[in-house]
Amino acid sequence: MSDGPADPPLLAAERVTRTLPEGVTLVADISLRFARGEFVAITGPSGSGKSSLLYLLGLLDRPTEGRILLEGRDTAELDAEELAALRLARLGFVFQFHFLLPEFSSLDNVLIPIRRLGRLDAAAARAQAMRLLGTLGLDAAATKLPEQLSGGMRQRVAIARALANDPALILADEPTGNLDTKNAAAVFDIFERLVREEGRTVIVVTHDPDLARRCSRRVHLVDGRVVSDGPASG
Amino acid sequence: MxxxxxxxxxxxxxxxxxxxxxxxxxxxxxxxxxxxxxxxxxxxxxxxxxxIDVAPHITIKDEMRDPPPQAAALAHPEGAVAIAGVRPQDRVRGIRAAGDKLAMLEAMEGVAAAPVLTGQALLRYGSRDVSVTIVGIDPVRHARVSNIQKDMTHGRIEDLRATANGLIIGEALAQRLGVGLGDTIAAVSPRGVTLSMKVVGLFRTGIQTLDQQQGYALLKVNQVLQDRSNVVNQIQLRLRDVTRAEPLAREIEARFGDRTESWEEQNKNxxxxxxxxxxxxxxxxxxxxxxxxxxxxxxxxxxxxxxxxxxxxxxxxxxxxxxxxxxxxxxxxxxxxxxxxxxxxxxxxxxxxxxxxxxxxxxxxxxxxxxxxxxxxxxxxxxxxxxxxxxxxxxxxxxxxxxxxxxxxxxxxx
Structure with missing residues (x-):
């Protein structure tokens, strides 16, 4: 599933720097390439720029220097609406907090990005959402509101929502931060399956070394710079 | 969405x-x-x-809107000439060529016209005197320009023709004078002419000023009472489309020169x-x-x-x-x-x-x-x-x- 030698990588950061208007540099001169089917952990101590890098890679933030290329396309050339369209169709986000809309059921939450993209009719969209919930063991939770679910179930619904539009890339920011060990392992099981069986790329920010070891690659940051990039088991 | x-x-x-x-x-x-x-x-x-119901939609009067241009102002249009105290002309002989104007107006589509002579009179019954406006009308034509027939509670507008010196007054006025249908009262004009008039009809419009201070008589009778024989001092018009009143009034005034007021202008306040x-x-x-x-x-x-x-x-x-x-x-x-x-x-x-x-x-x-x-x-x-x-x-x-x-x-x- 990896990119061929001639193919552009799924995602690439070229000499990316992000400095806040106050002069604080969040990440500095980072160049990374992510191929299809990679399971990457971004690790580092608190304040090392892990989440900042993830938001840049996820097109939620723009670098002050350098550029981000998604499937070979320079995202610096895109306006806010085009970036939003790209996030909707090609990327899936999972955050530490589930961020499910509390007034809507699990099914409706998963349906939101599908309906926003508008590629499927109502019946097909519903079938897609139900299928995703089913693969994550959430059939029974479909009609339940987030407040009626456990923490682990809410995070799995959030993963289902991230997968709603069949994205090539999943970006997860401390997705197990609020979960116990068992639920955290279950979330990583899902990520592994997405990479192994569906060929998706998963980039996950974590400070848990045990979970990071389950990834195929580990990028370690210190003070906003990459200090190591190699196999996670190493 | x-x-x-x-x-x-x-x-x-x-x-x-x-x-x-x-x-x-x-x-x-x-x-x-x-x-x-x-x-x-x-x-x-x-x-x-x-x-709109009670009053005419357009009233043509025997007066000018503006005073006639003065010789000094005409001679020095750009000069620093100020002429004060000039009054618009009053035509004591009423509207000129009223018959011709009436014929022209009646020929217009959707327009009904009626000649009127209005004048003040004192109605006297016993010891009671009430000052009123007497409207001299042609009953047939007036029925087309006003709803007086609809507002009549006793008698008919045609009764003015059937009775010598007939008079139709408002119910409120009749009450003030203490008269009823068939009573005879004295009418005295400012020119000193006195007529004995018989109440042949009563009306109620709901507008107090009309019901208390207005009466209708035949045009000829009022001309005698006001001592203004053959004079018409108003032509009243009723339109099928009341919204045309203002532009038509302007058009008539421009054509005849007589001051012409639409119902909107008359009730501007x-x-x-x-x-x-x-x-x-x-x-x-x-x-x-x-x-x-x-x-x-x-x-x-x-x-x-x-x-x-x-x-x-x-x-x-x-x-x-x-x-x-x-x-x-x-x-x-x-x-x-x-x-x-x-x-x-x-x-x-x-x-x-x-x-x-x-x-x-x-x-x-x-x-x-x-x-x-x-x-x-x-x-x-x-x-x-x-x-x-x-x-x-x-x-x-x-x-x-x-x-x-x-x-x-x-x-x-x-």
Whole structure:
């Protein structure tokens, strides 16, 4: 599933720097390439720029220097609406907090990005959402509101929502931060399956070394710079 | 759009009590607007219809609007000449060539015309004297330009022809004089002519000045009474399309030179008062709706504040700034729409409630109840204004929501 030698990588950061208007540099001169089917952990101590890098890679933030290329396309050339369209169709986000809309059921939450993209009719969209919930063991939770679910179930619904539009890339920011060990392992099981069986790329920010070891690659940051990039088991 | 509507509905439903308070605020504004408009417009419409019904639509008078141009002013048009105290010309012989003008006016499509001689007289019955205006008319023609026949409570307008020196007066005037149908009274004109006149009819228009101070006699009889034989000092016109009155009056005045007044010009004072009344009404009810709009601003601001995380996630999912703005704008408009619908129902109920109120005394309209105008356009106007106010109130928080930076929010929540 990896990119061929001639193919552009799924995602690439070229000499990316992000400095806040106050002069604080969040990440500095980072160049990374992510191929299809990679399971990457971004690790580092608190304040090392892990989440900042993830938001840049996820097109939620723009670098002050350098550029981000998604499937070979320079995202610096895109306006806010085009970036939003790209996030909707090609990327899936999972955050530490589930961020499910509390007034809507699990099914409706998963349906939101599908309906926003508008590629499927109502019946097909519903079938897609139900299928995703089913693969994550959430059939029974479909009609339940987030407040009626456990923490682990809410995070799995959030993963289902991230997968709603069949994205090539999943970006997860401390997705197990609020979960116990068992639920955290279950979330990583899902990520592994997405990479192994569906060929998706998963980039996950974590400070848990045990979970990071389950990834195929580990990028370690210190003070906003990459200090190591190699196999996670190493 | 359907998705945004569903999201908006979900967010509003979550804050049911706040939403209901806002919606009810808008509804009250709309309802008061509708009820007050029904009262005001009801009275105004009645008043105007009375004017249109009773008075001629256009009156041509035997006077000039402006004084004739003076020789000095003509000689020095650019000079510093000021001429003061010049009065417009009064034609003591009445309208010139009235017969020809009458014929020309009657030939116009949708126009009925009647010659009139009006003049003052003192009606005397026993020891009672009342000063009145006697309108000398041609009954057949006058029936076409006025609704006097409709307003007659006793007798008919044609009875003026059947009786020598017949007189039709208002019921209120008859009461003041203490006369009834068939009584003979003395009429004395300013020229000193005295006629014995017989009351052949009584009328009631609902307009006190007419009912207490006006009488009708044959044109010829009034010409004798006023000592102005063959003089006509007014030509009264009635139009099929009353809205043509003002332009037609201008056209006639330009053509004949005689001062010609439309019903609007003759009742300018009343109509100006109505404009002021309406301005006050719209300001007051507009203020109520403005307060209601603040309620909507408040709820949308609260929702935006509470939904900061949700806005961030929606943006990370791929919702654009415009989507987010629309989402909250839709919530304001939905609240406004609900308020408008509820307000229309409440307004209709209030109108029907007002319709049941009885004063216990009979008003000039002949009814002891409010005169209410039920006009769907008022409902539309009030609803439109409410939705617009709600939309505007939602714009500011909606824009604030759309500009939220998801990264900042996610960082804060982490």
């Amino acid at each position: 359907r998705l945004l509507l569903d999201l908006a509905r979900g967010m509003l439903a979550r804050r049911r009590r706040q939403t209901l308070v806002s919606v009810f605020g808008v509804a009250l504004g709309v309802a008061f607007f509708i009820a007050i408009a029904a009262l005001m417009r009801g009275f105004q419409t009645y008043f105007i219809s009375q004017i 009343f109509l100006t008062v109505f404009v002021i009344q309406n301005a006050v009404m719209y300001s007051v009810t507009g203020a109520i709706l403005l307060v209601a709009a603040f309620g909507i601003y408040n709820i949308i601001s609260t929702v935006v504040y509470e939904k900061t995380r949700d806005i961030a996630i929606l943006k990370s999912l791929g919702f654009t700034e415009r989507d987010i703005q629309m989402l909250f704008l839709v919530q304001g408009i939905v609240a406004g729409l609900l308020g408008a619908v509820l307000g229309c129902v409440l307004g209709a109920v209030m109108i029907e409630g007002l319709a049941q109120v009885r004063f216990g005394v009979e008003a000039p309209s002949g009814s002891d109840r409010f005169i209410l105008a039920r006009d769907w356009r008022v409902y539309l106007l009030a609803s439109g204004f409410a939705v617009l106010a709600a939309g505007i109130a939602a714009v500011i928080p909606a824009r604030r929501a759309s500009r939220l930076d998801p990264v900042q929010v996610v960082r804060g929540a982490a």
